[in-house]
Amino acid sequence: MLVEHALTGDSHVLGDAGEGHPTPGWWPELVGPGKALDTDRFFVVAANVLGGCQGSTGPASRRPGSAQPWGSAFPRITVADQVAAEARLADALGIARFTAVLGGSMGGMRSLEWAVAQPDRVGAALVLATCAASTADQIGAQSAQITAVVSDPGWRGGDYHDLPDGQGPHTGLGLARRLAHLSYRSPAELDARFGRLAQPGEDPLAPERPGRFAVQSYLDHHATKLVRRFDAGSYVALTDALNTWDVGLGRGGTDAALAAARTPMVVAAVDSDRLYPVADSERTAASPATVGGLRLITSTAGHDGFLVEAEQIAPLVREVLALGSR
Numbered sequence: 001m002l003v004e005h006a007l008t009g010d011s012h013v014l015g016d017a018g019e020g021h022p023t024p025g026w027w028p029e030l031v032g033p034g035k036a037l038d039t040d041r042f043f044v045v046a047a048n049v050l051g052g053c054q055g056s057t058g059p060a061s062r063r064p065g066s067a068q069p070w071g072s073a074f075p076r077i078t079v080a081d082q083v084a085a086e087a088r089l090a091d092a093l094g095i096a097r098f099t100a101v102l103g104g105s106m107g108g109m110r111s112l113e114w115a116v117a118q119p120d121r122v123g124a125a126l127v128l129a130t131c132a133a134s135t136a137d138q139i140g141a142q143s144a145q146i147t148a149v150v151s152d153p154g155w156r157g158g159d160y161h162d163l164p165d166g167q168g169p170h171t172g173l174g175l176a177r178r179l180a181h182l183s184y185r186s187p188a189e190l191d192a193r194f195g196r197l198a199q200p201g202e203d204p205l206a207p208e209r210p211g212r213f214a215v216q217s218y219l220d221h222h223a224t225k226l227v228r229r230f231d232a233g234s235y236v237a238l239t240d241a242l243n244t245w246d247v248g249l250g251r252g253g254t255d256a257a258l259a260a261a262r263t264p265m266v267v268a269a270v271d272s273d274r275l276y277p278v279a280d281s282e283r284t285a286a287s288p289a290t291v292g293g294l295r296l297i298t299s300t301a302g303h304d305g306f307l308v309e310a311e312q313i314a315p316l317v318r319e320v321l322a323l324g325s326r
Contacts (some may be wrong), residue, residue, distance in 0.1 A: 001037065001042050001043070001044055001045065001098055001099050001100045001101070001102065001321065001324075002045045002046075002047075002086065002090075002098045002100075002101040002102070002114070003027070003031070003037065003044055003045070003046040003102060003103060003107075004046075004049075004101065004102065004103025004106075004107030004108070004110040004111055005026065005046065005048075005049065005103065005106075005107050006026075006103070006104060006105035006106045006107050006306075006307075007105065007106045007180075007235075007238055007239070007242070008226060008230050008235070008238075009026050009107070010048050010052070010054035010055070011046040011047055011048045011054065011055065012025045012026075012046075013025045013026060013027045013028070013030075013031050013037075013044070013046045014027075014028050014031050014032065026307060027307070027310070029310035029314075030310055030313065030314060030317060031044060035314070036313070036314035036315075036317035036318050036321075037317060037321075042099060042321070045089075045090075045093070045095070045098075047086055047089055049082050049106075049110075049238065050077060050081060050082045050085040050086075051074075051077045051082065051234060051237040051238050051241065052234050052238060053230060053231035053233075053234040056085070057070075058070070058074065058231060058233065058234040058237065059071055059072075059074040059158065059161075059231065059233030059234055059236075059237055060161055060231045060233055060234065068161075068162070069161040069162075070233075071158050071159040071160070071161055071233065072157050072158030072159050074158075074233065074237060076237075076240065077237060077240075077241055078241055078244050078245070078249075079106075079109045079110055079113050079241055079242075079244075079245045080113055080117065080249070081241075082110055082113075082241070083110055083113040083114055083117060083118070084117075086110070086114075087118060087121065090121065096121065097120070097121050097122070097123065098114075098121060098122050098123065098324070099123045099124070099321060099324040099325055100122070100123055100124045100125065100126065100320045100321050100323070100324040101114040101115065101122050101124075101125050101126075102125065102126035102128070102317060102320060103126070103128065104128035104129045104130065104306035104307070105128075105129055105130055105275075105276070105303065105306060106130070106238070106241075106242060107128075107130075108126075108127045108128045108129055108130030108306075109130050109131070109242075109245050109247075111125045111126060111127050111128075112125065112127045112130070112132060112247055112265070112284065113247060114263075115127070115261055115263035115265055115289070116247055116251070116257055116258075116260075116261050116263070119261070119262050119263045122263050122324070123263075123264075123323065123324025123325065123326070124263065124264040124265065124266070124291075124320045124321070124323035124324035125263055125264070125265045125266070125320065126265075126266050126268070126316060126317060126320040127265055127266070127267045127268070127281075127284055128267075128268045128269075128306050128313070128316070129268070129269060129270050129273055129276050129281070129297075129303060129305070129306035130276050130280070130281070130284075131245070131276050131280035131281075131283070131284070132246070132247045132248070132254050132257075132258060132280070132283055132284045133245060133246035133247065133248060133254045134242060134243055134244070134245045134246065135280070138242070138243075138275070138276075139243045141179070141180075141183060141275075142239050142242050142243050143243065144179055145176035145179050145180055145235075145239055146176070146236050146239050146240065148172045148173075148175040148176040148179065149169050149172040149173055149175075149176050149232050149235060149236050150169075150172070150236065151172060152169035152170075152171050152172030152173075152232075153169075154167055154168045154169040154170065154171070154172070155168075155169040155172060155232070158233055158236075160232075160233075161233070168232060169232045170227045170232075172232065173223075173226065173227050173230070173232040173235060174220075174223035174224065174226070174227050175223070176235060176239075177219075177222055177223040177226040177227070178219040178220075178222070178223050181219055181222050181223075182219070183274060183275040183302075183303065184275060184302060184303045184304045185301060185302040185303070185304060186272040186273075186274060186299075186300055186301065186302030187274070188272065188300055189272070189300045189301055189302060190215060192300070193215075193218075194213070194214040194215040194218065195214075196213065197213065197214040198211060198212070198213060198214060199211060199212045199213065199214045199216065199217040200214075202217075204216075254283075255283075255286075258283070258284060258286065258287035258289075259287065259288065261287050261288070261289040262289055263289055264289060264291050264320075264323045264324070265284075265287065265289050265290050265291065265320075266290075266291055266292070266295065266316050266319055266320045266323070267281055267284050267285040267287075267290050267294055267295065268281065268294070268295040268296070268297055268313075268316055269281035269282075269294060269295075269296060269297065270296075270297045270299050270301070270302065270303060270305035270306060270309070271296050271297065271298050271299065272299055272300055272301065272302045272305065273302055273303045273305065274302060274303065275302070275303040276303060278294075278296070281294055282294055291319075291323060292319075295316060297309050297312045297313065298312070299312075
């Protein structure tokens with residue numbers, strides 16, 4: 001089976017990958033012996049995405065024939081390009097057909113692209129917390145994140161990789177992460193967790209040198225974490241791929257591509273997701289290839305429900321594996 005990671009994820013679904021990779025990974029409750037992604041029954045492939053910075057070629061990678069990174073010369077890529085690269089990986093591994101391809105968010109886009117573009121190589125697909133084509137709202141929010149990065153003086157047109165450690169568009173990347181993270185969680189969850197509480201030891205209402213609200217500290221924390229582990233050039237390249245995503249490109253339009261799909265799909269949405277609202281998944285679930293209609297995951301976590309609601313996702317994983325094994 002092929003497991004597809006999200007925007008800033010990586011191949012370490014289980015984690016425990018050494019320095020720089022948190023333990024556990026991003027889906028540890030689902031992968032392993034006897035779990036939904038049963039490694040006693042299936043070989044799990046999880047590849048770093050093309051354009052990223054965790055192993056596959058991206059803007060920080062050395063350009064062939066040069067001692068310099070790709071930087072600004074890195075070509076524009078699409079979700080379809082990423083899937084085409086994964087198909088070549090499958091060829092190299094001698095995998096003619098995956099029992100299932102599954103993923104959420106950007107990983108869900110790649111799962112859907114696999115199902116439509118490579119129907120003879122996919123038994124079934126889990127398309128989770130994503131869309132079949134990026135909407136104006138998503139493009140607008142994601143473009144604001146790109147602007148935050150490329151407006152940083154440290155961006156240098158994308159050619160910053162030769163700067164000393166500690167330099168580069170770190171402020172812009174941190175701002176982009178703050179903007180993105182607000183779309184990953186639900187308003188209700190943020191209010192329940194933080195409300196108007198002050199960060200301990202700080203006073204956000206102080207007349208001089210005000211401190212932070214707790215939610216500001218939370219966003220600062222996630223921004224710092226991303227800046228330490230992720231390349232700004234990859235963030236821009238991958239976010240641009242989100243903007244251009246449309247499963248119907250070259251296939252007569254989004255609805256035509258979905259109508260022509262023949263790989264069995266399980267389509268699921270998180271009920272509190274404000275990044276990829278339920279309506280996005282309803283459009284995908286209208287495909288005749290969808291089995292059982294749209295499935296709803298109940299969560300207060302918003303978009304990140306696809307990562308944290310393992311108990312609800314596990315039955316969907318088992319179902320899609322059963323479909324793909326027929």
